[in-house]
Amino acid sequence: MLLRLFHYDSTACASYLFGCTTFDMLAVVDPHIDLVDSYLAEAERAGSPIVAVFETHVQADHVSGLPALVARTGATAYLPANTGVDFAHEPLADRQVVEFGNTVVTAIATPGHAPAHHAYAVADRRRGTDEPWLVFSGDSLLIGDVGRPDLHVAGDALGQAQILHASLGRLMGLADDVVLLPSHYAGSVCGRGLSGNPVSTIGFERAHNTMLAYSDADTFAAALVADTPPRPPDQARIVAANLRGALHASA
Numbered sequence: 393m394l395l396r397l398f399h400y401d402s403t404a405c406a407s408y409l410f411g412c413t414t415f416d417m418l419a420v421v422d423p424h425i426d427l428v429d430s431y432l433a434e435a436e437r438a439g440s441p442i443v444a445v446f447e448t449h450v451q452a453d454h455v456s457g458l459p460a461l462v463a464r465t466g467a468t469a470y471l472p473a474n475t476g477v478d479f480a481h482e483p484l485a486d487r488q489v490v491e492f493g494n495t496v497v498t499a500i501a502t503p504g505h506a507p508a509h510h511a512y513a514v515a516d517r518r519r520g521t522d523e524p525w526l527v528f529s530g531d532s533l534l535i536g537d538v539g540r541p542d543l544h545v546a547g548d549a550l551g552q553a554q555i556l557h558a559s560l561g562r563l564m565g566l567a568d569d570v571v572l573l574p575s576h577y578a579g580s581v582c583g584r585g586l587s588g589n590p591v592s593t594i595g596f597e598r599a600h601n602t603m604l605a606y607s608d609a610d611t612f613a614a615a616l617v618a619d620t621p622p623r624p625p626d627q628a629r630i631v632a633a634n635l636r637g638a639l640h641a642s643a
Contacts, residue, residue, distance in 0.1 A: 412493025448530025504556020568595025
């Protein structure tokens with residue numbers, strides 16, 4: 393399976409190109425509008441088209457590249473159900489599976505950072521198993537931290553934090569050797585103590601991520617909402633653009 397990492401350092405956003413080159417079917421997760429040409433160029437180098445674009449949630453800190461990628465490739469857009477977006481897409485339910493070639497993507501509902509949020513566990517059948525070997529965690533489980541719960545709700549950060557606690561428990565059900573690929577790293581306002589290392593494993597986070605040490609949801613929520621960083625600049629415009637499927641960052 394092909395896997396390529398893309399980092400946008402201005403907002404510490406991570407996105408990914410992955411998929412099956414045997415059957416010439418690639419996908420992008422959480423694309424950034426300013427990296428659309430880069431995804432397309434890398435897919436062309438790999439000799440396989442982009443056939444799917446996944447969003448873990450409606451982004452609040454950058455304009456998504458999903459609409460532009462869909463327009464230029466004809467790929468299918470996949471988002472969690474009930475995001476409220478105003479463009480054509482396939483809504484994914486919890487545990488729904490999307491297959492393209494030897495690549496198998498399973499949606500895992502992980503609300504809390506946003507009310508509609510998925511992680512995507514990925515298996516490669518060429519490895520001889522349907523068990524996932526990596527997970528795109530979006531803004532739920534980060535490296536050294538977890539996603540903030542206040543960006544997508546009005547006045548219910550504690551409630552969303554409690555929901556996130558349960559979501560993290562679902563991710564902790566994955567095997568220790570599953571590679572963790574979140575959508576942000578150090579420098580992002582979507583977390584507080586993110587690592588500068590953009591790649592981890594479930595096992596490493598289980599052992600070292602202090603936010604995973606809280607067994608009680610209330611204690612976890614209180615710790616998570618303390619010392620909340622400033623909101624992303626121009627958040628309202630960004631969210632509105634992503635809900636309607638803007639093709640350009642200035643839209």
